[in-house]
Amino acid sequence: MTRAPGLEGEIAAANAAFAAAFERQDATALAHLYTEGGCLLPAHRDALEGRPAIEAFWRELMESGMRRLQLELVEVDSIGESAYEVGRYTLEDERGTADEGKVLVIWKREGGQWRLHRAIWNTRRPAS
Amino acid sequence: MIQATSVFEEIEAAHRAFERAFERRDMGALADLYSADPRAFPSHHEVLAGTPTITAFWRAVTARGVTSCSIRATEVASSGDTAYDVGRYTMLCDDGVVDRGTFLNVWKRERGRWKLHREFWNSSLPEDRADPGAPHRSAPTHEATGR
Numbered sequence: 001m002t003r004a005p006g007l008e009g010e011i012a013a014a015n016a017a018f019a020a021a022f023e024r025q026d027a028t029a030l031a032h033l034y035t036e037g038g039c040l041l042p043a044h045r046d047a048l049e050g051r052p053a054i055e056a057f058w059r060e061l062m063e064s065g066m067r068r069l070q071l072e073l074v075e076v077d078s079i080g081e082s083a084y085e086v087g088r089y090t091l092e093d094e095r096g097t098a099d100e101g102k103v104l105v106i107w108k109r110e111g112g113q114w115r116l117h118r119a120i121w122n123t124r125r126p127a128s
Numbered sequence: 129m130i131q132a133t134s135v136f137e138e139i140e141a142a143h144r145a146f147e148r149a150f151e152r153r154d155m156g157a158l159a160d161l162y163s164a165d166p167r168a169f170p171s172h173h174e175v176l177a178g179t180p181t182i183t184a185f186w187r188a189v190t191a192r193g194v195t196s197c198s199i200r201a202t203e204v205a206s207s208g209d210t211a212y213d214v215g216r217y218t219m220l221c222d223d224g225v226v227d228r229g230t231f232l233n234v235w236k237r238e239r240g241r242w243k244l245h246r247e248f249w250n251s252s253l254p255e256d257r258a259d260p261g262a263p264h265r266s267a268p269t270h271e272a273t274g275r
Contacts, residue, residue: 039214041230043171043250080207084234086167086246102169104232104248106212118214120232120248122171 008076011085011107014114015071022069025062031055034116035108041120068092071103082117083107089121099123136204138242139213139235143199146244151196155183163236163243171250182247193221199231209237210245217249227251 014033021029031051040048040057048057070090076083084106091099103121107114142161149157159179168176168185176182201215212234219227231249235242 041214041232041250043229044253044255046252047230077210078207079205079210079212079234082205082207082212084210084212084246102175102248104169104234104246106232118212118232120230120250122169122248122250124174125172127172 007078007083008073010114011076011083012073014107014116015073015085015087018116019069019071022058022062023067025067027055027059027062030058034119035110038116039118041118043122065093066091066098067094074102079106081109083114099125101125135206135211135242136201139204139211140201142235142242142244143201143215146199147197150186150190153187153190155187158186159183161244163238163245166244167246168244169246169248189219194219194226195222196220206235211235211237211242227253229253 018030018033021033031054034051034054036051037049038051038054040054042048042057048054068091070092072088072090073085074088075086084104087103087105089099089101089103090097101121101123103119105116105120106118108117109115110117146158146161149155149161162179162182166177166179166182168182170176170185173185176185197220198218199215200217201213203214205212212232214232215230217227217229217231218225229249229251231247233244233248234246236245237243
């Protein structure tokens with residue numbers, strides 16, 4: 001185990017920045033929380049790579065009525081200079097919880113801060 | 129982060145072993161590919177914790193008519209005894225492709241072998257299409273129109 005001191009707190013802070021940018025509905029700021037070569041693996045579509053594609057993805061989700069994204073860290077461990085995190089998410093629209101599920105993120109230090117490098121998530125809700 | 133070619137080959141070899149075990153429905157061989165404390169994250173499910181729970185999930189997938197799978201890493205990165213890989217998978221039944229998608233795994237090297245530690249994947253197909261992880265679905269043959 002090579003967990004860096006404070007890693008969990010650093011990743012939790014990065015998640016808080018993510019949630020804050022989402023609540024501001026600022027897709028540009030969200031995209032800049034990813035690495036230059038950041039990659040999303042969303043369900044029911046092909047992988048998305050790079051900040052412009054990531055920004056468009058989050059903008060589209062916000063424009064569909066999503067207001068808040070709560071992130072809860074479950075587990076974090078280092079992979080050398082990177083780290084992986086398992087977490088839970090709750091997505092809210094104006095009526096309340098719209099979706100909830102789990103997430104796996106590879107975080108990477110870039111430009112002096114932890115940025116999302118690879119991210120995959122899916123719903124915990126049964127298929128309707 | 130070191131992009132080690134040998135780790136790529138070792139993890140691809142583990143994927144080949146997964147494909148073989150899946151095709152033979154050999155849950156013992158499948159279990160051997162997981163770490164001491166694994167988690168799997170199928171869509172529309174709670175987190176699956178522990179090898180018996182995960183292999184029970186795969187047994188149910190094969191029982192619904194999925195006969196084989198193809199798993200290909202496109203990226204592997206590692207440091208010490210931990211690695212992650214990103215790639216694409218395809219699941220097949222007798223009639224053809226029943227699901228395809230993307231994955232992100234975390235691996236742990238245990239007793240000299242890379243083992244699946246966190247296994248996360250998503251279908252790339254539209255939501256109303258095949259989802260072999262969905263427990264309510266019947267045999268997927270009628271949905272095998274992927275190509």
